[in-house]
Amino acid sequence: MTIFSENGVSVTETAVSIPGQALRINDIRAVRIGADKRGIVLPVCISIVGLILFVIGFVRASGAFWVTGLMLAVVGWLGWWTQDTKHRMYVETASKGEIEALVSSDPRFLERVAAAIATARAAQ
Known part of the structure; x- marks a missing residue:
């Protein structure tokens, strides 16, 4: 069952599919969203x-x-x-450690992905 599917990112009850990589839900320990600061x-x-x-x-x-x-x-x-602020989602996994999973200029999109991952982790 698909919990989330948007912009090429899909979250199911067992896996997270991000362009270029796939992560198992039971391997994910934590999700963190960070933002780059504008260069001044x-x-x-x-x-x-x-x-x-x-x-x-x-x-x-x-x-x-x-x-x-x-x-x-x-x-x-x-x-x-005119500088774009890049928001990054980091996923801490048991097998790979902390990896950068997604980069977006829309923080709400990353929050929706993180919420879907939390929902999938709670379902297990």
Whole structure:
């Protein structure tokens, strides 16, 4: 009986089928969901350099400096704002230890998979 089937991931009472791997339910000890943090160092550095060039452009009355500075400041901000946060589901198994099972940008999808795995483990 299939408990969950979505986006190529299916959970039955005996196994979890994830693209590229299959896990037995009775081998799973725990499920953990983690999230990668957005990288902030590079976008902030780009924005700071842009703001410095922007100020230099106004002080020297140079359009080349302030246009370049404004563009770099905007690119730095957009670089941070458009980053996708990746959510990862780790499964601890008796045979393989902790493995990364799924990566998704939708944390609710991973929560549904983890809930289906918990339901299948409770059924055994």
